[in-house]
Amino acid sequence: MNDKKVNSYRTGPDEDGHFGIYGGRYVAETLMPLILDVEKTYKQAKNDPAFKQEFHALLKEFVGRPNPLYFAKRMTEHLGGAKIYFKREELNHTGAHKINNCIGQILLARRMGKTRIIAETGAGQHGVATATVCALFGMPCVIYMGAKDIERQKPNVFRMKLLGAKVIPVTSGSESLKDSMNEALRDWVTNVEDTFYIIGTAAGPHPYPELVRDFQCVIGDETRVQILEKEGRLPDSLVACVGGGSNAIGLFHPFLDDDIDIYAVEAAGHGVNTDKHAASLSGGAPGVLHGNRTYLLMNEDGQINEAHSISAGLDYPGIGPEHSHLHDIGRVKYVPIDDQEALEAFQLCTRLEGIIPALESAHAIAYVMKLAPTLPKDHIMVMGLSGRGDKDIFTVADALGEDI
Amino acid sequence: MGIERIEKRFAQLKNQGRAGLITFTTAGDPDYENSLSILKGLPKAGADIIELGMPFSDPMADGPSIQAASIRALKNKMTLSKTLKMVQEFRAEDNDTPIILMGYYNPVYIYGVDRFLKDALNVGIDGLIIVDLPPEEDSELAIPAKEAGLAMIHLATPTTNKTRLRHILENGSGFLYYVTIAGITGTAKPDLTPVKNALDDFRSVSNIPMAVGFGIKSPEDAARFAEFADAVVVGSAIVDIIKNNLNQENVANSGLRGRVLSFVEELAQGIKGARK
Numbered sequence: 288m289n290d291k292k293v294n295s296y297r298t299g300p301d302e303d304g305h306f307g308i309y310g311g312r313y314v315a316e317t318l319m320p321l322i323l324d325v326e327k328t329y330k331q332a333k334n335d336p337a338f339k340q341e342f343h344a345l346l347k348e349f350v351g352r353p354n355p356l357y358f359a360k361r362m363t364e365h366l367g368g369a370k371i372y373f374k375r376e377e378l379n380h381t382g383a384h385k386i387n388n389c390i391g392q393i394l395l396a397r398r399m400g401k402t403r404i405i406a407e408t409g410a411g412q413h414g415v416a417t418a419t420v421c422a423l424f425g426m427p428c429v430i431y432m433g434a435k436d437i438e439r440q441k442p443n444v445f446r447m448k449l450l451g452a453k454v455i456p457v458t459s460g461s462e463s464l465k466d467s468m469n470e471a472l473r474d475w476v477t478n479v480e481d482t483f484y485i486i487g488t489a490a491g492p493h494p495y496p497e498l499v500r501d502f503q504c505v506i507g508d509e510t511r512v513q514i515l516e517k518e519g520r521l522p523d524s525l526v527a528c529v530g531g532g533s534n535a536i537g538l539f540h541p542f543l544d545d546d547i548d549i550y551a552v553e554a555a556g557h558g559v560n561t562d563k564h565a566a567s568l569s570g571g572a573p574g575v576l577h578g579n580r581t582y583l584l585m586n587e588d589g590q591i592n593e594a595h596s597i598s599a600g601l602d603y604p605g606i607g608p609e610h611s612h613l614h615d616i617g618r619v620k621y622v623p624i625d626d627q628e629a630l631e632a633f634q635l636c637t638r639l640e641g642i643i644p645a646l647e648s649a650h651a652i653a654y655v656m657k658l659a660p661t662l663p664k665d666h667i668m669v670m671g672l673s674g675r676g677d678k679d680i681f682t683v684a685d686a687l688g689e690d691i
Numbered sequence: 692m693g694i695e696r697i698e699k700r701f702a703q704l705k706n707q708g709r710a711g712l713i714t715f716t717t718a719g720d721p722d723y724e725n726s727l728s729i730l731k732g733l734p735k736a737g738a739d740i741i742e743l744g745m746p747f748s749d750p751m752a753d754g755p756s757i758q759a760a761s762i763r764a765l766k767n768k769m770t771l772s773k774t775l776k777m778v779q780e781f782r783a784e785d786n787d788t789p790i791i792l793m794g795y796y797n798p799v800y801i802y803g804v805d806r807f808l809k810d811a812l813n814v815g816i817d818g819l820i821i822v823d824l825p826p827e828e829d830s831e832l833a834i835p836a837k838e839a840g841l842a843m844i845h846l847a848t849p850t851t852n853k854t855r856l857r858h859i860l861e862n863g864s865g866f867l868y869y870v871t872i873a874g875i876t877g878t879a880k881p882d883l884t885p886v887k888n889a890l891d892d893f894r895s896v897s898n899i900p901m902a903v904g905f906g907i908k909s910p911e912d913a914a915r916f917a918e919f920a921d922a923v924v925v926g927s928a929i930v931d932i933i934k935n936n937l938n939q940e941n942v943a944n945s946g947l948r949g950r951v952l953s954f955v956e957e958l959a960q961g962i963k964g965a966r967k
Contacts, residue, residue: 312825313823313828314825315752315822315825315846315848316825316850316870317848318850319825319826319827320851321850459758460749465749466749469749469750469751472752473751473752476752477874478873479850480873574797575796575823577749578823588770589771589798589799589801590765590798591748591749
């Protein structure tokens, strides 16, 4: 039993929020007392049956969980190899996995007596999910979103407004996700008394990487039960896309100690050998940004580079610290998929399965398309279908040269 | 010299019975030559301690003025190596004015902590303020810096209580930088009374010199805080003068240096008259 504990991949983070050398608490002093308070509150909450019960009741009644583990029959036949299942996070209320984490964090915010919510968003899925839980709990909500992202994700911007959130365009830097996170941190430090920051991915200062992961683990926990029901055994492989990496860690974490191959797909933009990609593990190095030590895209002077991906949700020059650790120790294999491959996967999935996937999820599908044909028919593969693609139809139309 | 130069300067200020003026500019803003030229003029204009910003692409704790200064410097290819070189050039002419580098951790981490501390001491840097290294991360840089003889100046804020202050001062040295507002640089104007109360409170815990900064923009404001603080930091207001003396391509107008330094003279005058 002791041996098993020592060899577990699931014990992180340590007391100071480290996964190996990654993670930590690199924030301005003004925020530190609050960060310590979030940690204390989360420690109490996760051991409080009433908190868990309320979280799971909302996931069931409001989000619509459990969502299906769906056998992608036509994709399996088309690729001619591994048996492919989709974990259907895109069927959640608001259309992505982001809502799982938002429900958890707003319960924490309420427990801490905070009355105002802020968040950053890239593709807008996290912004919509945050605005949604704020409407549900009657809290004012401010969303920071890059001006460039506002342009390419108009439907989600309007959804946030309808839900009562104030969307503030961020015009600094690359006008995308990292700059929105800077702006949200500036707001937080200014409104530290009443405000809770709902971070959208498994990154940022400790305890965020841990608590976001824990809230997203519902994905993997459900998958485990469902695959045992359907197949009577665990899958042979898991695939998910990673930007910050919350849907991936949510799917992977419950399986880390099992004998399963795990693949995380990074956005390679125009290619990892170009300067236009978002693959921080394939093309970056360890550094410190946004509260944690993790792999980052940067130049030799430590200045953060702009990321690029066709998918706004993966357009971030860093990744969650637990992924950096899992990469270094080799437990998860991180692979790149470029814009073009993701676009092709987007179309194939839509036509074969009648599911329009988010461009983020299309990166995972593209890797499934590469991997599945090389594997035997009795190989069971589960892919995290993290979000639906309605929000992306303008971007895709543009990329395909179609006018809508 | 390192921390000793800072301690010596605060001892001199105490003897003179006045607060010190700490000026902030970003290294390489708007370009290397003009930035160095301003730097060299600061002691004579009345800066007692010089804070020099290390430009960073993602300055999370800074308001629009200092964000823009970082961007101007980086556009002109400023790097951490060049910042060190700039201090070296300054030190060739001035061996008394303490220089403190202020910035974010990533460029230092990428440069390499050991190499950075060695080079910083060699060129004549005396202290460091790294905004995103709270005491929880002291093992990264604060402890090695202290061992190397550089001051690691820690921040206290309106969210800091006395218990937290003791923790902050475990590895903090040189002076304490009290951030007058909960917020980012150069935005909200701080109220005097809560800042004074906080410093009074903190002085029951420690006799380390206490500087105040964030949102102090005029000679009058500086004078009001100089009545009770050991030093007053002015940053964004100086950086704004730089910005206002650039043309549309961010090239310096001929009057840039003179205007910046005459504003620093006014600040220094204000502070010198504060306790009379």
